[in-house]
Amino acid sequence: MKIGIPKEIKNNENRVSMTPAGVYTLTKAGHTVYVEKGAGLGSGFEDREYAEVNAVLCEAEEVFANADLIVKVKEYLSEEYHYLREDQMVFTYLHIANNADFANALLQSKTTAIAYETIRDASGSLPLLTPMSEVAGRMAVQIGATMLQKNNHGRGLLLGGVPGVFPAEVVIIGGGTVGLNAAKIACGLGAIVTVFDINANRMSYIDDISGGTIHTAYNNEYNLRRALKSADLVIGAVLIPGAKAPKLVTADMVQTMKKGSAIVDVAVDQGGCIETIDRVTTHDDPYYEVYGVSHYAVANMPGAVPRTSTTALSNATLPYIMKLAEHGVEALKNDPLFLSGLNTHQGHITYQKVADALGMDYVDPTSLLK
Numbered sequence: 001m002k003i004g005i006p007k008e009i010k011n012n013e014n015r016v017s018m019t020p021a022g023v024y025t026l027t028k029a030g031h032t033v034y035v036e037k038g039a040g041l042g043s044g045f046e047d048r049e050y051a052e053v054n055a056v057l058c059e060a061e062e063v064f065a066n067a068d069l070i071v072k073v074k075e076y077l078s079e080e081y082h083y084l085r086e087d088q089m090v091f092t093y094l095h096i097a098n099n100a101d102f103a104n105a106l107l108q109s110k111t112t113a114i115a116y117e118t119i120r121d122a123s124g125s126l127p128l129l130t131p132m133s134e135v136a137g138r139m140a141v142q143i144g145a146t147m148l149q150k151n152n153h154g155r156g157l158l159l160g161g162v163p164g165v166f167p168a169e170v171v172i173i174g175g176g177t178v179g180l181n182a183a184k185i186a187c188g189l190g191a192i193v194t195v196f197d198i199n200a201n202r203m204s205y206i207d208d209i210s211g212g213t214i215h216t217a218y219n220n221e222y223n224l225r226r227a228l229k230s231a232d233l234v235i236g237a238v239l240i241p242g243a244k245a246p247k248l249v250t251a252d253m254v255q256t257m258k259k260g261s262a263i264v265d266v267a268v269d270q271g272g273c274i275e276t277i278d279r280v281t282t283h284d285d286p287y288y289e290v291y292g293v294s295h296y297a298v299a300n301m302p303g304a305v306p307r308t309s310t311t312a313l314s315n316a317t318l319p320y321i322m323k324l325a326e327h328g329v330e331a332l333k334n335d336p337l338f339l340s341g342l343n344t345h346q347g348h349i350t351y352q353k354v355a356d357a358l359g360m361d362y363v364d365p366t367s368l369l370k
Contacts, residue, residue, distance in 0.1 A: 098244055
């Protein structure tokens, strides 16, 4: 199969969808890999490293024109929509539940689009979302700690405090992969950490592994409203695979927060779980203020640490890419767990929660893959 690796063009998106090691595996198996010139530079991978493993280095137009399978990191931007075509598969973080324009472009082009974020494994987890969730969760605390500095218009707090001085209070909404990784880092820095969730088993797990140093609380409006009044840093870590994130923190809740406190909404690429997150920001201009509270709403957080995140992502996606390279769309037909990644095919929405979020018709993918 012919596989294309284009350069990401989203603001400050320095990741690349495949490392030279991944390309080596594919070319050794007899596949042709087209890599856009300069695609790996942001992650520290030079063109010569791809050339050494027999990649075909070329311009973007050639990558998209030649490939049967396009492998990306982020969704297509509007200036890339014209590359979409019916006889091509796209494998990337789609996040179309919150992006009707991209969804419509995929439907009109009849492109087969497979989303990293909705593929499940035998345990029911999301193996291609996990590595970036781990990165984003850990980054959220680093970013939040910086936002609390006075020079960044924060409260002037050191997250972990010092002996004799209270540390900051961190509220994390969601105890999944993002939330747990954020909690580990915040707790490790000495902050007072509370994770809100609705899954009793998950809260018991967090309590057990942390020895009670990470507090847990049932996520209802009453509990959350009380916690936000004293919180210094709030991290939104809510995920419903393929669907928009629910708005759990309302504008009036944010209004009760302390001036100079901070919010980092990791769920922003799915619409965000904070009502006052009403826009997506970029690494160039990441913050804005509402009610005296600083908001961070960058949708591609791991793009700021591309060497780490590219390697982690490529390690996770490569087995799936190999299946697509060997079997094409038949790889989905033969594997129900892989099929859960199919979001659009032949001009139809093939993932129920995406269809619901967009208010569009859903078509069972098994009826199309006969």
